Amino acid sequence: MSNLVLDLLLVIALLWSALRSLMTPNLFHAVVLFIVFGLLMAIVWVRLHAPDIALAEAAIGAGLSGALLLDTVGYLHKKQRESLS
Amino acid sequence: MKNLFNALVIVLFAVLGLTLIWVILELQPPTHVHLSKQVLTQLDASGVTHPVTAVLLNFRGYDTLLEVMVLLLALLGVLAQIGKREQRNLSAWFRLSQPYLQVLLWLVRMIVPLMVLVAGYLLWVGGHQPGGAFQAGAVLAAAGVLLNLSGVLPSWAEPAWNLRTGLVFGLLVFLLVAAAVMVVASPGLLLQYPPASAGMLILLIEMGLTLSLGLILAGLFLFLSGDAIEDEAEK
Numbered sequence: 597m598s599n600l601v602l603d604l605l606l607v608i609a610l611l612w613s614a615l616r617s618l619m620t621p622n623l624f625h626a627v628v629l630f631i632v633f634g635l636l637m638a639i640v641w642v643r644l645h646a647p648d649i650a651l652a653e654a655a656i657g658a659g660l661s662g663a664l665l666l667d668t669v670g671y672l673h674k675k676q677r678e679s680l681s
Numbered sequence: 682m683k684n685l686f687n688a689l690v691i692v693l694f695a696v697l698g699l700t701l702i703w704v705i706l707e708l709q710p711p712t713h714v715h716l717s718k719q720v721l722t723q724l725d726a727s728g729v730t731h732p733v734t735a736v737l738l739n740f741r742g743y744d745t746l747l748e749v750m751v752l753l754l755a756l757l758g759v760l761a762q763i764g765k766r767e768q769r770n771l772s773a774w775f776r777l778s779q780p781y782l783q784v785l786l787w788l789v790r791m792i793v794p795l796m797v798l799v800a801g802y803l804l805w806v807g808g809h810q811p812g813g814a815f816q817a818g819a820v821l822a823a824a825g826v827l828l829n830l831s832g833v834l835p836s837w838a839e840p841a842w843n844l845r846t847g848l849v850f851g852l853l854v855f856l857l858v859a860a861a862v863m864v865v866a867s868p869g870l871l872l873q874y875p876p877a878s879a880g881m882l883i884l885l886i887e888m889g890l891t892l893s894l895g896l897i898l899a900g901l902f903l904f905l906s907g908d909a910i911e912d913e914a915e916k
Contacts, residue, residue, distance in 0.1 A: 647811035648733045655819030660898055663826050
C-alpha cells in the first residue's frame with residue numbers, strides 16, 4: 597500500500613515538474629525544474645528495478661545536462677545585459 | 682486566427698497522444714523472444730555476473746563501441762563549432778577576496794577525491810552489480826565540472842596532444858581488444874571474447890572507457906565554458 601502511495605506521488609511530482617518546466621516563462625526556473633525532473637526520473641527508474649538507468653539518468657540526464665543548460669542560461673543573461681548597456 | 686491555430690495544434694496533439702496510448706495498450710508483448718532468459722542462460726560465458734554489463738560489453742559489444750564513437754563525434758562537433766575562446770577562470774584574487782568561496786573550495790577539495798573513488802568503485806562493481814564505465818565516466822566528468830565551476834580547473838582551450846590522446850584512449854583500447862580478439866581467439870567474428878579471459882578484457886575496455894568518457898563528457902562542458910572571443914568583423 598505504502599509503495600503504491602509512493603509511486604503515485606512520484607508520478608504526480610514527475611508530471612508536475614515536467615509540465616512546469618515546459619510552461620514556465622522563466623528560463624532559469626525551467627532549467628531547475630528540468631534538473632528536478634531528472635532526479636525524480638532517476639527515482640522512478642529505481643522503482644522500476646532499473647538501477648543502471650537510474651545511475652545514468654542522475655549523472656548525465658540531471659547532472660551534466662543540467663550544468664550545461666545552466667551555463668547556457670548564464671551566457672544568455674550576459675548577452676542580454678551587454679545588449680542593454 | 683491564432684486561437685484557431687492553437688486549438689488545432691492542441692486537438693492534433695491530443696489525438697496523437699491518445700493514439701500512442703492506445704497503441705501501447707494494444708501492443709502484444711512478443712511471445713517467441715525471451716531476451717532476458719537467453720541472457721541469463723549465456724551469462725556464465727560472458728565473464729561478468731551482471732546481466733546489463735554482459736549485454737553492453739559482451740553480447741552487444743559493437744553497440745557500445747558505436748555509442749562511444751557517437752559521443753566522440755558529439756564532442757568533435759562542439760569543437761568544430763566553438764571557435765576561439767578565452768579561458769575563463771575565477772581568478773585567484775577573486776577567490777581570495779570572497780570569504781564564501783573558501784567554503785566552496787574546501788568542499789570541492791573534500792568531494793573531488795571522493796568522486797574519483799566513487800568512479801573507481803562504479804567501474805569495478807559494474808561486473809556484478811549496477812554500475813560500469815558510463816556511470817563511472819559521468820561521475821568523473823561531474824568532478825571535472827565541479828572543479829571548473831569552483832575555479833580550480835580552468836576551462837579548456839584547444840586540446841593539446843595529451844588531452845586528445847585521453848579523449849580517444851578508450852576507443853583505441855576497445856578497437857585494439859576487438860582487433861586482437863578477432864585475430865587471435867575467434868577469427869572473423871567481431872568482439873567474441875574467449876570465455877576464459879572475457880572478464881579481464883571487459884574490465885580492460887571499461888577502464889579505458891571510463892577515462893575517455895569522463896574526459897569527453899567533461900569536455901562538453903569545459904570546452905564551452907570559456908568566454909567566446911568575438912571577431913571584430915562580426916561587430
